[in-house]
Every structure is written in structure tokens, then in C-alpha cells.
Amino acid sequence: MAKRKTISIKDVARESGASLTTVSLVLNDRDHRISPATRERVLKAVDRLGYRPNRLAQGLQSQKSGLIAILVPQLRHAFADAYFGELISAIHDHASEVGYKILLEVARPEFIKSNQHQELFDRHFVDGILCCGVTNKDVYLKEFAGAGRAVVVVNNYLPSFKLNHVCCDYKAAGRMAGEYLLDLGHRRMGLIHGAQEVQTSLDLQHGFEEALRDAGVKLPASLVEDGLYTEEGGEAAAKRMMKRNPGVTAILAGNDKMAIGAITGLKDAGFRVPEDVSVVGCDDMHQAGYCDPPLTTVHTPIYELGKRACERLMDLIKGRVDIVEEIHPVNMTIRKSASPPKPA
Amino acid sequence: MAKRKTISIKDVARESGASLTTVSLVLNDRDHRISPATRERVLKAVDRLGYRPNRLAQGLQSQKSGLIAILVPQLRHAFADAYFGELISAIHDHASEVGYKILLEVARPEFIKSNQHQELFDRHFVDGILCCGVTNKDVYLKEFAGAGRAVVVVNNYLPSFKLNHVCCDYKAAGRMAGEYLLDLGHRRMGLIHGAQEVQTSLDLQHGFEEALRDAGVKLPASLVEDGLYTEEGGEAAAKRMMKRNPGVTAILAGNDKMAIGAITGLKDAGFRVPEDVSVVGCDDMHQAGYCDPPLTTVHTPIYELGKRACERLMDLIKGRVDIVEEIHPVNMTIRKSASPPKPA
DNA sequence: TTTGATATGTAAAACGTTTTACCAGAGGCG
DNA sequence: CGCCTCTGGTAAAACGTTTTACATATCAAA
Numbered sequence: 165m166a167k168r169k170t171i172s173i174k175d176v177a178r179e180s181g182a183s184l185t186t187v188s189l190v191l192n193d194r195d196h197r198i199s200p201a202t203r204e205r206v207l208k209a210v211d212r213l214g215y216r217p218n219r220l221a222q223g224l225q226s227q228k229s230g231l232i233a234i235l236v237p238q239l240r241h242a243f244a245d246a247y248f249g250e251l252i253s254a255i256h257d258h259a260s261e262v263g264y265k266i267l268l269e270v271a272r273p274e275f276i277k278s279n280q281h282q283e284l285f286d287r288h289f290v291d292g293i294l295c296c297g298v299t300n301k302d303v304y305l306k307e308f309a310g311a312g313r314a315v316v317v318v319n320n321y322l323p324s325f326k327l328n329h330v331c332c333d334y335k336a337a338g339r340m341a342g343e344y345l346l347d348l349g350h351r352r353m354g355l356i357h358g359a360q361e362v363q364t365s366l367d368l369q370h371g372f373e374e375a376l377r378d379a380g381v382k383l384p385a386s387l388v389e390d391g392l393y394t395e396e397g398g399e400a401a402a403k404r405m406m407k408r409n410p411g412v413t414a415i416l417a418g419n420d421k422m423a424i425g426a427i428t429g430l431k432d433a434g435f436r437v438p439e440d441v442s443v444v445g446c447d448d449m450h451q452a453g454y455c456d457p458p459l460t461t462v463h464t465p466i467y468e469l470g471k472r473a474c475e476r477l478m479d480l481i482k483g484r485v486d487i488v489e490e491i492h493p494v495n496m497t498i499r500k501s502a503s504p505p506k507p508a
Numbered sequence: 509m510a511k512r513k514t515i516s517i518k519d520v521a522r523e524s525g526a527s528l529t530t531v532s533l534v535l536n537d538r539d540h541r542i543s544p545a546t547r548e549r550v551l552k553a554v555d556r557l558g559y560r561p562n563r564l565a566q567g568l569q570s571q572k573s574g575l576i577a578i579l580v581p582q583l584r585h586a587f588a589d590a591y592f593g594e595l596i597s598a599i600h601d602h603a604s605e606v607g608y609k610i611l612l613e614v615a616r617p618e619f620i621k622s623n624q625h626q627e628l629f630d631r632h633f634v635d636g637i638l639c640c641g642v643t644n645k646d647v648y649l650k651e652f653a654g655a656g657r658a659v660v661v662v663n664n665y666l667p668s669f670k671l672n673h674v675c676c677d678y679k680a681a682g683r684m685a686g687e688y689l690l691d692l693g694h695r696r697m698g699l700i701h702g703a704q705e706v707q708t709s710l711d712l713q714h715g716f717e718e719a720l721r722d723a724g725v726k727l728p729a730s731l732v733e734d735g736l737y738t739e740e741g742g743e744a745a746a747k748r749m750m751k752r753n754p755g756v757t758a759i760l761a762g763n764d765k766m767a768i769g770a771i772t773g774l775k776d777a778g779f780r781v782p783e784d785v786s787v788v789g790c791d792d793m794h795q796a797g798y799c800d801p802p803l804t805t806v807h808t809p810i811y812e813l814g815k816r817a818c819e820r821l822m823d824l825i826k827g828r829v830d831i832v833e834e835i836h837p838v839n840m841t842i843r844k845s846a847s848p849p850k851p852a
Numbered sequence: 853t854t855t856g857a858t859a860t861g862t863a864a865a866a867c868g869t870t871t872t873a874c875c876a877g878a879g880g881c882g
Numbered sequence: 883c884g885c886c887t888c889t890g891g892t893a894a895a896a897c898g899t900t901t902t903a904c905a906t907a908t909c910a911a912a
Contacts, residue, residue, distance in 0.1 A: 514868095516867090516868055516869085517868065517869065518868080528868095528869090529870085529871085532869070532870060532871085533870095533871095536870080538870090538871085561868080561869070562867085562868050562869070563869095564867085564868080564869090565867070565868035565869035565870090566868080566869055566870080567869090568867090568868080568869070568870095569868080569869045569870045569871085570869085570870075
């Protein structure tokens with residue numbers, strides 16, 4: 165183990181015959197008080213020694229860590245998920261563009277209970293936090309509200325208290341899917357939502373109901389199932405629904421995973437998709453183009469959203485804005501999993 | 509923005525009437541030189557003030573950052589991938605168990621070119637790095653070799669120089685899949701590999717060839733296609749292969765994504781799976797159980813592997829070991845995408 | 853020649869910890 | 883009494899930066 169001696173700004177000062185302060189001034193290009201000659205000497209020395217500033221020291225001095233945290237919920241395997249993956253990818257891309265690095269955190273119960281989400285700030289681990297996959301049950305988020313902490317909720321929001329957020333318009337998504345299916349001629353439709361405690365899931369349902377109601381169509385409780393946001397859940401939900409309501413001709417799922425699960429379940433129960441039952445998803449993940457049949461789904465601009473959330477978080481950190489509230493539009497991606505209902 | 513004053517150990521000292529040193533000693537439980545009485549006083553003060561040590565200061569003092577980086581390659585959207593997701597998930601779980609936090613980094617060309625991978629160490633960003641998804645072309649890894657830096661390659665290794673690694677036995681995987689298909693009665697089989705520059709991909713191929721050769725079966729170059737580790741690639745590769753070799757009855761794919769793509773491609777070209785062509789994948793990702801037909805695949809213990817890699821990295825950081833070289837066994841998960849070939 | 857500005861540079865403080873080295877008092881022992 | 887060893891505690895140095903406030907030399911103007 166060749167222990168390479170860590171070299172500090174002091175070494176550079178000695179090597180270049182300048183003072184500590186001078187080196188720092190040169191490196192940070194503060195005021196250009198330093199003459200080109202010494203400047204040159206210092207830079208040469210930096211190069212020769214391969215000096216790199218210690219960011220722990222920098223952070224201590226500046227009271228900035230240069231990191232932001234991404235907080236994701238504890239799912240089966242939190243990161244093995246295309247939706248969060250896309251979000252994280254977007255955030256990372258933008259953060260590193262502006263010189264920030266990102267820390268990954270999973271909001272498990274112990275994590276929250278031991279107040280580690282607060283400690284991320286208190287202990288100067290990070291300068292800001294992006295919260296993904298939050299639900300209405302995440303009451304701990306309240307502790308972030310208005311406390312002068314740089315926190316942004318990504319693709320959701322909390323109805324019970326004000327929190328910075330950047331979100332897609334899920335009500336419009338539900339409405340859009342509803343109108344699309346109505347246009348195809350469907351009159352008996354079901355919904356598989358992700359979770360009653362997720363606000364965007366409720367919004368989707370409300371939008372869907374609204375579209376149906378405007379066309380004089382009802383969405384009774386018996387046609388609403390919980391699909392848990394998973395393939396398995398979607399599969400089971402679809403089977404339950406078809407058992408209780410064999411006459412259903414179309415299903416809207418709250419995300420693509422449940423939609424794909426639903427397709428599996430429908431096929432398994434002897435229904436053809438889309439000939440017997442149409443299925444519409446929501447998200448438009450990469451995978452949606454590669455199932456059988458390729459999924460018709462509401463496209464939510466997840467990547468773009470992650471990027472925006474990151475940008476706005478930076479604004480909060482730099483003090484350029486005080487609150488963040490953004491809603492982004494969505495649109496439909498038509499593939500092959502939805503068609504007109506078969507003539508009765 | 510209510511700026512909450514950051515409170516330091518000095519405040520605790522004043523509040524408790526003890527010295528700075530005493531407070532530190534109490535908090536770190538170094539020698540129990542402190543009397544229970546003062547100990548109590550200090551702890552009370554800590555509680556009253558809600559003091560939390562600043563980890564930048566701690567890091568500066570200890571020369572440890574308490575962070576490890578996960579380095580992933582730049583794919584389409586690096587994190588939106590079940591394989592890397594699983595790995596990251598495992599690493600995060602174990603790291604946080606031992607008090608470490610994780611930093612995400614994508615190894616883009618600019619990142620490497622500007623030497624940021626080295627700077628992660630030089631600038632004291634992290635104490636160690638886990639490299640995922642590396643290829644034989646990642647020559648920059650050489651700079652990590654033997655330099656006394658805590659680096660572990662996860663689920664791969666480099667043939668051209670020694671680097672710490674924890675890896676699955678892909679040669680055995682190839683052999684196992686080959687033997688399984690041979691046992692089913694297949695004699696004309698193709699391979700869709702991920703990339704010629706990935707060592708484990710080559711190992712898989714060698715194992716597969718070996719099994720076939722042992723049974724007197726050849727794997728000519730015309731039956732080997734590149735599937736780019738993606739669904740699209742797998743689909744295209746399967747189509748190319750069947751066009752050139754309509755007599756093929758089974759295909760082994762280097763990962764599940766390509767296998768699923770291949771199934772899509774085969775169906776599209778009019779083949780039934782597995783009746784006309786059997787498909788075997790590799791990885792056993794969650795998704796493998798939810799395609800049509802459910803995928804028969806070689807199970808590589810990815811989660812376990814990520815955890816082990818993290819454990820061994822800790823060993824390196826703490827100086828408990830000097831080198832790491834682990835190979836983990838694999839096994840088959842039988843589902844429905846492979847069956848005996850139809851009688852000719 | 854003095855005065856004052858300007859240009860270039862530096863010493864020292866500060867950020868918040870941990871660790872090292874030292875100190876005072878108490879008790880034991882010859 | 884003189885010496886030594888504990889016990890409980892603290893002052894100060896160190897980690898590596900940035901920033902503030904001061905110092906010196908030069909030069910122009912009065």
C-alpha cells in the first residue's frame with residue numbers, strides 16, 4: 165500500500181515561494197490582485213505537485229458540502245425501478261453539470277425515526293434534498309416545511325401542507341386517458357391505481373372520473389382496484405376486476421408496471437389485449453415499448469421533471485428563490501394496447 | 509427563511525460548564541476518564557441544544573469522508589436499469605448499515621478525461637469506490653491498480669491487470685445454460701452476447717462453447733450475435749440470427765433484457781417461444797418472471813454480490829485486507845421459455 | 853519632501869472537530 | 883514528609899481551506 169502523502173496548499177506555497185494566501189487567491193481567482201508573474205509561478209507549482217484542494221476543508225470554511233441528497237422510499241429494492249432510475253439519472257446529470265455531487269438515501273422507518281433526514285442538514289452532509297416517491301403518510305416532511313431548508317418534492321406534492329414541489333399534471337393525465345378511451349367507444353372502464361395515499365394517484369383518479377362523468381359514464385367503487393404500483397399488484401388487480409365485472413372493456417393503470425402486470429393477468433384469465441380488453445398505462449417508461457402488445461400510455465416527462473427539480477433546488481440553495489411550485493403538462497403515447505371495444 | 513444558527517461543540521461546552529475537550533471525550537466515549545456526573549451534565553446540554561457534530565470538521569480531522577462512491581457507466585439512462593438498480597440497492601443497504609453514505613457517479617468520458625475519478629480520492633470526496641459495469645476498454649482503471657486506493661470492481665474483472673473484484677462465475681453460467689439446453693435435446697443453438705469488450709460476456713461465451721464442444725456440438729461465428737445488453741439489441745440480434753439460420757432451435761442471451769428483446773423479435777418474425785425456439789436469459793431480474801413466456805434464466809446472485817463487494821471495500825478501507833478476489837457460484841431458474849425442440 | 857493612493861503581498865483568524873500533552877488534587881506508601 | 887500514581891479534567895495544536903485586516907513598495911500629486 166504505497167501511502168501517497170496528501171499534499172496541501174501549504175506545500176504549494178513553499179514550492180512556489182509564495183504565501184498561503186497568495187496561492188489561495190490565485191486558485192480562486194479572487195480579485196486579480198496577484199501579478200501575472202507570481203500567478204504563473206504558483207500555477208506551475210500546483211501543476212508540478214499535482215495539488216488538489218481538500219473539499220472537507222473547503223466545506224468547513226464555506227459551510228457548504230457541495231452535495232445534494234436524493235431521498236427515495238423503501239420499496240422492494242428501491243433503486244431497481246425504472247421510474248426512480250429515470251429520475252435519479254436526470255438529477256445526476258444536471259447536478260454534476262453545476263458542480264454538485266449526489267448522495268443516495270432511502271427513507272426507511274429507522275432512518276426517519278432516528279431523525280437522520282434532519283441530520284443530513286444539521287451535520288452538514290448536504291446542502292439540499294430532493295424527495296422522490298413521497299406519500300401523504302410521510303408526515304416527517306412537515307419538518308422540512310418553511311424551515312429555511314432547501315427541499316423539493318419531486319413529481320408529487322402534499323395536500324395538507326405547503327412544500328416546494330415540481331410535479332406532472334396527473335389530473336390532466338387521468339382526464340386525457342379517459343377521453344381517449346371514451347373516444348374509442350368504451351363505456352365500461354376500470355381503474356387500477358397505485359395507492360390511495362399518493363396524491364398524484366388520487367389526482368389521476370379524479371381526472372379520469374371527471375372525463376367519464378362529463379360523458380355521462382360512472383366509475384363505481386367496484387371498478388377501482390389497488391395495484392400497489394407493482395407488476396404483481398397490477399396482475400392481481402386485473403384478475404379481481406374481471407372476475408367481478410366481466411363486462412369491462414378497458415382498464416387505466418396508474419403506472420406502466422401495473423399496466424404490464426394487468427396485461428399478464430388478463431391474458432392469463434383468457435382475455436385478449438386489446439381485442440377483449442384495452443389497457444392504458446401511465447409513465448411511458450422505456451419498457452412500455454417492449455411488452456406484448458406495446459403499451460398505449462400517458463407520457464409523463466419524468467426525465468425533464470427530474471432535471472427541473474434539480475435546477476429549482478439549486479435556486480433554493482443559492483437563495484435565488486424562496487418557494488417552488490411547478491406543474492408540468494403531459495400527453496398520450498399511442499401504441500397497441502388499446503383499441504375500440506368489440507361490438508357487443 | 510429562518511436561518512437556524514448552527515450550534516457547535518463550543519456551545520455545548522459553555523452550556524454544560526465543561527471544556528471543549530471534555531465534551532468531545534464524552535461524545536466519542538474515548539477512555540472513560542470522565543466522571544458520570546460531568547458526563548451526565550454534558551449529555552443533558554447536548555440534548556437541550558440539539559447539538560449534532562459537523563461531519564465536515566470531523567472529516568477534516570480524521571481524514572475520512574465517510575462516503576463511498578458507486579461508479580456506473582454512462583448508458584442510455586444509467587440508473588434506469590434493473591441490473592444496476594439491484595446492485596446499487598444492495599450496496600446502499602449494506603453501506604448505511606455500517607455508517608457509510610454513498611455517492612453516485614457516472615463514468616462519462618469527460619469525467620474520466622478530467623481525472624475526476626482520481627479527484628474523488630485526492631480531494632477527499634470518498635474513502636473508496638465500487639466500480640460497476642466496467643469493460644476491458646476502461647483502461648483508466650489501471651490507475652487504481654495497486655495505488656493503495658480502496659477500489660473494488662463489482663461483478664466483473666480485468667484480464668490485463670490485477671484489480672480487486674467480486675464477481676459471479678459467468679463461465680459456469682454459460683456452461684450450465686449450455687448443458688441445460690443440450691439436455692433438452694437442442695443441437696443447433698445460438699448466442700446473443702452483450703459486448704465483446706466485457707470480460708464476463710466472453711466468459712459466458714467460453715463456458716457455453718465448452719459445454720457444447722463437450723457434447724460434440726459447434727458454435728460457429730454465424731451463430732453468435734451482439735445484442736448490446738439492451739432489449740432493442742436483443743430483438744434485432746434474434747431477427748438477424750433467425751434470418752441467417754432458420755434451423756436454430758434455442759438461443760442463450762447474455763442478460764435478461766436481451767432475452768426479452770429476443771422473444772419479442774422471435775414472435776414478431778413468426779416464431780413461437782418456446783415451441784419453435786427456446787430462449788434462456790442470464791441474471792434473473794425481477795422482470796424475468798413477468799414476460800410472456802416467463803423466462804428461464806441463469807440466476808446470478810446480484811444483490812448478494814453487491815453486498816459482498818461493499819463488505820470487502822470496507823475491509824480495504826479499514827486496512828483489514830490488501831487484495832480482494834472473489835468468485836460466486838450461480839444456478840438456473842427454470843420457467844417456461846425453454847422446452848425440448850419440436851421433432852424435426 | 854510630504855501625502856496619499858495604488859499595487860502586491862502576507863500574517864492571522866476562523867470554520868468545528870479530535871487528539872496530545874499537560875496539570876491539579878487525592879490517595880497510598882515508605 | 884517526600885514521592886509516586888491515579889483520577890478527572892483542560893489548553894492548545896492540528897486537520898486544510900478562505901477571508902480579513904494589515905504591511906510594504908512604488909508612484910503621482912501637492
